[in-house]
Amino acid sequence: MPSTLSPSTAKLIACPECDLLQREIPLPPGGAAICPRCEAVLYRNTPGSLDRTLALLLASVILFVLANAFPIVGIESRGNRNATTLFGAVLTLWDEDMPIVAGLVFFTTIFAPAFELFALTAILAAIRWGLRSRPLPRVFRLVLAARPWSMVEVFMLGVLVAVVKLSHLAHITPGIALWSYGALIAIFAAAMSTFNAHELWERLTFDR
Amino acid sequence: MTPGSTQVSAGSLGLLTCHTCGLLSRPAPAGTDETVCPRCGDALHRRKPHSIGRTWALLIAAYILFIPANVLPVMETGSLFGSQRDTIMSGVVYLWETGSWPLAALVFFASIVVPLVKLIALSYLAVSVQRRSPKRQLERAKLYRLLEFIGRWSMLDIYVITLLSALVQLQSLATITAQPGAVAFGAVVVLTMLATMAFDPRLIWDSAPRPEALDSPKPPVSSQAAGGKPVVPSFTMNNDHA
Ligand SMILES: [Zn+2]
Ligand SMILES: [Zn+2]
Numbered sequence: 001m002p003s004t005l006s007p008s009t010a011k012l013i014a015c016p017e018c019d020l021l022q023r024e025i026p027l028p029p030g031g032a033a034i035c036p037r038c039e040a041v042l043y044r045n046t047p048g049s050l051d052r053t054l055a056l057l058l059a060s061v062i063l064f065v066l067a068n069a070f071p072i073v074g075i076e077s078r079g080n081r082n083a084t085t086l087f088g089a090v091l092t093l094w095d096e097d098m099p100i101v102a103g104l105v106f107f108t109t110i111f112a113p114a115f116e117l118f119a120l121t122a123i124l125a126a127i128r129w130g131l132r133s134r135p136l137p138r139v140f141r142l143v144l145a146a147r148p149w150s151m152v153e154v155f156m157l158g159v160l161v162a163v164v165k166l167s168h169l170a171h172i173t174p175g176i177a178l179w180s181y182g183a184l185i186a187i188f189a190a191a192m193s194t195f196n197a198h199e200l201w202e203r204l205t206f207d208r
Numbered sequence: 209m210t211p212g213s214t215q216v217s218a219g220s221l222g223l224l225t226c227h228t229c230g231l232l233s234r235p236a237p238a239g240t241d242e243t244v245c246p247r248c249g250d251a252l253h254r255r256k257p258h259s260i261g262r263t264w265a266l267l268i269a270a271y272i273l274f275i276p277a278n279v280l281p282v283m284e285t286g287s288l289f290g291s292q293r294d295t296i297m298s299g300v301v302y303l304w305e306t307g308s309w310p311l312a313a314l315v316f317f318a319s320i321v322v323p324l325v326k327l328i329a330l331s332y333l334a335v336s337v338q339r340r341s342p343k344r345q346l347e348r349a350k351l352y353r354l355l356e357f358i359g360r361w362s363m364l365d366i367y368v369i370t371l372l373s374a375l376v377q378l379q380s381l382a383t384i385t386a387q388p389g390a391v392a393f394g395a396v397v398v399l400t401m402l403a404t405m406a407f408d409p410r411l412i413w414d415s416a417p418r419p420e421a422l423d424s425p426k427p428p429v430s431s432q433a434a435g436g437k438p439v440v441p442s443f444t445m446n447n448d449h450a
Contacts, residue, residue, distance in 0.1 A: 019413065158363075
């Protein structure tokens with residue numbers, strides 16, 4: 001088993017992007033440590049961020065459920081109406097013999113965001129209420145792996161482009177999910193602005 | 209080596225940094241083959257394994273699929289007046305002609321410029337690392353960071369097609385269906401994202417250190433970065449002992 005460093009050198013860190021070895025220094029509240037060689041952000045000091053992030057994540061979970069339960073937009077043209085939820089759109093692709101594209105859309109707009117959101121909320125809640133659980137670091141690792149594939153904000157921009165394209169052909173009515181997505185993106189971005197992966201890893205270490 | 213201090217990578221001292229959680233650890237003693245991070249359980253490597261080979265394999269696949277992604281139709285609009293097939297580019301042209309210039313520019317940028325920039329820039333990064341170029345390391349590190357950030361936005365058109373084909377199912381008026389070009393396009397986006405993840409930015413710094421670092425060693429004191437944020441003093445090591 002690889003071993004952690006002795007306490008005297010435990011405050012050494014390596015830059016994740018250029019591997020420069022350096023000493024960790026204390027930061028003022030709101031400060032960020034930046035690698036002197038490649039200028040990557042190494043870690044931040046976000047005092048009291050846990051409660052704030054957790055509250056915003058809980059709100060995001062509710063908005064995510066709403067965004068998936070209701071139609072995104074409806075169209076109407078000469079008496080013909082249609083509306084779709086995100087999952088309904090995935091099913092349409094599947095029925096059009098586009099299983100790869102359907103799978104890609106499902107994974108990036110439903111599965112990855114749902115996993116990221118629910119798992120992160122569960123991890124922060126467990127830390128907040130002092131529950132010690134062995135699989136937590138492993139779950140957090142999967143969350144970090146899922147993050148680049150979670151593309152709710154790109155999807156939202158796609159909705160806007162689709163609406164503009166259709167506005168020449170039909171009457172468009174925004175659905176509940178559209179507002180939910182808008183709020184979800186804003187609130188989740190706020191949650192991530194105070195989210196502190198560095199601090200979370202440290203708490204997960206000392207909890208064991 | 210020049211006397212004095214120079215910047216040291218963790219890897220050059222035999223220390224392993226976890227790619228996931230950043231924990232620094234000593235490798236397991238020889239003879240044992242356990243190489244997982246004690247904190248998060250991820251596999252430990254000095255650098256991502258076969259980084260350049262995997263990056264090239266994914267890049268070449270993406271280059272090949274880039275052609276059908278742009279030539280094949282991505283969607284078909286069927287109406288009483290016949291049917292029309294659209295490629296990525298003709299979708300941009302449609303937005304432009306109907307007066308939505310900002311959106312036309314946005315879709316053009318996300319669907320055509322971003323994938324092309326990713327392919328070319330990542331090829332450049334891979335070649336420069338293979339040639340162990342010591343030039344413009346900071347610029348290349350920033351370029352890599354940019355690629356990581358913009359890659360996902362290329363998925364835009366996939367979502368537009370998804371929504372259009374789900375909504376426009378008005379039997380008497382028009383139907384929109386996704387076409388095979390969308391598969392190739394989605395594959396290009398995924399492959400370029402995977403290629404970016406396979407590339408290890410630390411390889412950029414593994415070649416010779418920047419000349420200025422040797423000429424005038426940076427003092428290990430904290431200074432103020434742009435925005436008034438403190439910079440971590442770099443860890444320095446005396447080469448005379450090495
Ligand atoms: Zn760095
Ligand atoms: Zn780790």
